[in-house]
Amino acid sequence: MALPSSTYPRRLLPLFLGLFQGALLLFFALFVIYDEPSAQAEDTSLVANQVYSTFPFFQDIQVMLVVGLGLLLTFLPRYGFSALTHNFLLLNFSMQWALVLQGLLHHFHHGQIHLDLHKLLISEFAAVTVLISVGAILGRASPCQLLIMATCEIPIYLASEWVIVTCLGVLDVGGTITIHVFSCYFGLGVSKALFRATQQPLHPKETPTTSSDLMSLMGTLILWVFWPSFVAVLCQPGDAQHRAILNTLLAMSASALTTVVASSLLERDGKLSPGHLQNGSLAGGVAIGVVADMAMPPVAALALGSLSAVVCVLGFRFLTPLLRRKLTLHDQCGIHNLHGLPGILGTAASVVAVLVASKDPSGSQPSQLSPAGGNASEVVEGQRWGRGVGGQALCQAAGLAVAIGASLLAGLLSGAALRLPCLARPPERLCFDDSLYFRIQDQAESPGPDSSAEEGALALKEQV
Amino acid sequence: MALPSSTYPRRLLPLFLGLFQGALLLFFALFVIYDEPSAQAEDTSLVANQVYSTFPFFQDIQVMLVVGLGLLLTFLPRYGFSALTHNFLLLNFSMQWALVLQGLLHHFHHGQIHLDLHKLLISEFAAVTVLISVGAILGRASPCQLLIMATCEIPIYLASEWVIVTCLGVLDVGGTITIHVFSCYFGLGVSKALFRATQQPLHPKETPTTSSDLMSLMGTLILWVFWPSFVAVLCQPGDAQHRAILNTLLAMSASALTTVVASSLLERDGKLSPGHLQNGSLAGGVAIGVVADMAMPPVAALALGSLSAVVCVLGFRFLTPLLRRKLTLHDQCGIHNLHGLPGILGTAASVVAVLVASKDPSGSQPSQLSPAGGNASEVVEGQRWGRGVGGQALCQAAGLAVAIGASLLAGLLSGAALRLPCLARPPERLCFDDSLYFRIQDQAESPGPDSSAEEGALALKEQV
């Protein structure tokens, strides 16, 4: 079981990351500063209130990404340590990379970049796309490949987000289109280009065990709890934010229940599938993001949550096997079912919400439509064009088309780049195994009494 | 090890849940709306501040119920996935059901129900009662039985809470009487009626392992950390809330230390029992709820925390075995020791606190007694009756009596209903096993190299 250690690719990871850290330091040294401390007492109080109103949301989102999403990915029983660490590494790398690119793109013409919590939050949102896309190829890609993928994805995300939100004026406060749909099809594109037409066989280490399923469910529950913070953090404080929180809570709750119904009806014996639970419970949160702060009745949030859970479970049951057979499309975590389908459903709901709101007598004011937070200025710009309600509905659909088209194309190209031999894609028999990347206690290396019987038994079987 | 799959009860769960979701959608469509967005800027700022002051507490409570309580219940080594999922399912179902009932009961005469975060929070509190009661029959009941139990418990809780808080004017800001005592005796009633006089033998899968005990302790620690939010969320902002937080922190800290003392003295060899730690550390939080915002010195909170930990550990050591032998009363998680006994102790403390506060020169103003938050209006009503201090003390005791009486009776009736054969109570040999409800990787189904050695060894033993 001694692993072949080709020295060259092993050194690529620290080299790449080290150079990136150096460049980051240089960039920060030259261009990034903090705001001057304000002299007036009122300003101090204003800053303090901004911190108190944003920081708890920010921390919730950090917990979601670092702990919740990390745990969700630990369903591969012998790949948990890698999943958790790679998720953590990619979050930090992508966040820093997004910070650099955003600084260059949006703020460079002001000379110096003033760093604040809001800019970090926006970069964190960019990093989320990478963490989602990785799900399509989890366990079969090396850390170097993942980093290259992040390097490609972040600028394309920023460009696509700029087109969708700023140019098209799409309303998408929770990032359903810009984050979830985009990252899903980017990940699928990468997977398609990376694995091409080769059918990936079921790997013996790919099947979850009870304890790895339990850890993964824990991750789902943590994501489920904190999801309202993710959707509502960029909403305008006040009614819009309050409504976004309530809509998200209702949608997530309906998702959880409907997942049980759908999974139980689809599986033989009526037994529930852990994978359905782990993903379906979150589908409502993906779908609700695009309409969370719009003027719509509470029942719409419940219905959307239920519907997206059904779509997600159906996707796992029928669409994923179909895509694997017909298109040889490999989707390890089922991101198409959790992020793609509910995202499209949510966009459709936003079109309906925009159209209905115009006929609603109480919804005749345009203020009811306006989203908030980071996107407020761009929407104002969009409305300056005098676009009517039908125009806004068209734009929502156009935004979806842009997100899918751009991400698929970019994903295919990025995936082709990941085939470079120097990126050290692991051989099939070493996939899904922590011991390829970590100095983890392993039976073959140190057969002491401390290695668990489980590993011992597995090793024995493999030696036979 | 092939499980018998009678198709009919398997279909009952999705049928019941699906119908419930449909009815919920109909109810929301007809009656539930959001508040109109306010036009004035001051109102917007007011709503924003309400969100910022409530939402962090709300999220803490969500973490407690979904992650903390879920993990606490995973001490059964082969039932962790079921415990976590059923807890999650019941929370969502009960919360939605409480939302419907509360809408019908309290707000229907206003025509439309205005949904807000506070109403969701109140429904969440109602759902807590179900999650606690389940502890008495954990592992031996089917999901259908649990849902029927929740269906029965929520309306009775709402009625009993109305009698205790609104009619009797009982002061109980942390839900010690209305939630903890009520749910404990409801659960015991259900257990008694469900299992009748049959002594439940020790099931081989019932004994915790080191790793399941560790997960359960994690749950305890998460509950321990966030408990102050649970007690203080409904307090009046300002001094009362500050005092409630401090009192809870002191009581929980004293509980943690005293549990170690008590457990160490009671067990042979002075070894600590994991079960004592998992429950005793939280006993102080249960007891302090009813007095948390009252005018009492900090030492009272410490003493109450210590005392309730002692009572909890003594209950585990002596009372639970006694109840099992004499009354054939089955209490799987020991909810009587964690919620019943400390709850009664806390109520006794509240009687003393009410009586002492009147003799205290600084406590002569009635404002010192007044609780806060959701109950404020009812208490004012209670004081309109001109009830003296002695009357308030009597009411506290009467509230306890009502909670115990109503819950025991309702629990016995509900438990009898759970004996309906169609609810598919699992046979004894299949209890405490995830594989009855979930498509969990199991040795007998797919004997591949990926199944863990542990399960393999167990399966082997069972086949022998």
Added chain:
Amino acid sequence: MALPSSTYPRRLLPLFLGLFQGALLLFFALFVIYDEPSAQAEDTSLVANQVYSTFPFFQDIQVMLVVGLGLLLTFLPRYGFSALTHNFLLLNFSMQWALVLQGLLHHFHHGQIHLDLHKLLISEFAAVTVLISVGAILGRASPCQLLIMATCEIPIYLASEWVIVTCLGVLDVGGTITIHVFSCYFGLGVSKALFRATQQPLHPKETPTTSSDLMSLMGTLILWVFWPSFVAVLCQPGDAQHRAILNTLLAMSASALTTVVASSLLERDGKLSPGHLQNGSLAGGVAIGVVADMAMPPVAALALGSLSAVVCVLGFRFLTPLLRRKLTLHDQCGIHNLHGLPGILGTAASVVAVLVASKDPSGSQPSQLSPAGGNASEVVEGQRWGRGVGGQALCQAAGLAVAIGASLLAGLLSGAALRLPCLARPPERLCFDDSLYFRIQDQAESPGPDSSAEEGALALKEQV
């Protein structure tokens, strides 16, 4: 495998803790009260705002200490339950003990001690020192020894903190010098005096398994997420706190990436070491504490984070083995690498920051230097002395010297006290084993089908 149960030391733990709880109750009854509820409405709103601005930070810190730090210590595969419980016990004991001592020392001349959330927070910070120091002797000390260590450490910490912050006017808002450096050298002193010159052999139960490493990494991630709250909680609200949060986020992010680079370069095969990841990712947070709210550009935070991660990983790779061989110094968790070296690095950075800020035209106002929160008054005092910028730089260095000197000396003395035979240091062969302190399911005690195969296999190997 029957453990020898000498009854006497078994009774020492409950006796000691019980007496302590009694004394605490007496102390609280005599001296500690709450503030009178304020009559004015403005005061109520002020208290409410203080609660809302402090409580979320406080909860974050509680999660860090109880859940995060507890999990981080569970890397010993058969000692997880003990690590988690002892951490929890020590936190509560030390917090209460610090509350008593602080009450006696600082507030006794006012007659009565007014308890509030801020005082609890300060006591919690004192307790952190104990939790860190324990890392040096984790697994080889009895609970009684740990409690005696806490009893010694808290008063010395309070004295040293008084000298460093109040007398010397050292700026250290995140506790880098007063908490991290102090507790590190105290722990090393205890370890040296406790184990003397005996080389501790590698214990068979000392090597982490995959699953215990995964749990420990979870702890790291939780600490990583909430670290900004720990650093910023005592900062002045407004710009200083905002800057402290940003600096900490940048430093932690740089640490995470640099740890991967450093660990990958140092290990053969380029594989990452779990221990490096678990500690290095947090090193930036330790180092940034002392400069977090100072006027320095963002690049400095990034550079400090990177550098401290390098130092931490190098320490694990070279310094810890060296200290073990040359000085027979035993450091189980590597606290010297996580708390000692980055703490010293951070102090050096603070000297530079103080010196540079004076030459910076925008930094000429002394307000830029002033830290905040709890220490604000002391710093004003320090500046009353008319100390120049060079003087402040000297004081920072002097503070470091005081922290190291006092803690080493006190640690050596405390460690000598821990050698008292009555404190029941566990014999070598029973170290790192939960079953010494807990009634944990163990193969030898109840060989039922419920004990896991892993334990069974281990027990078999040990019996052979």
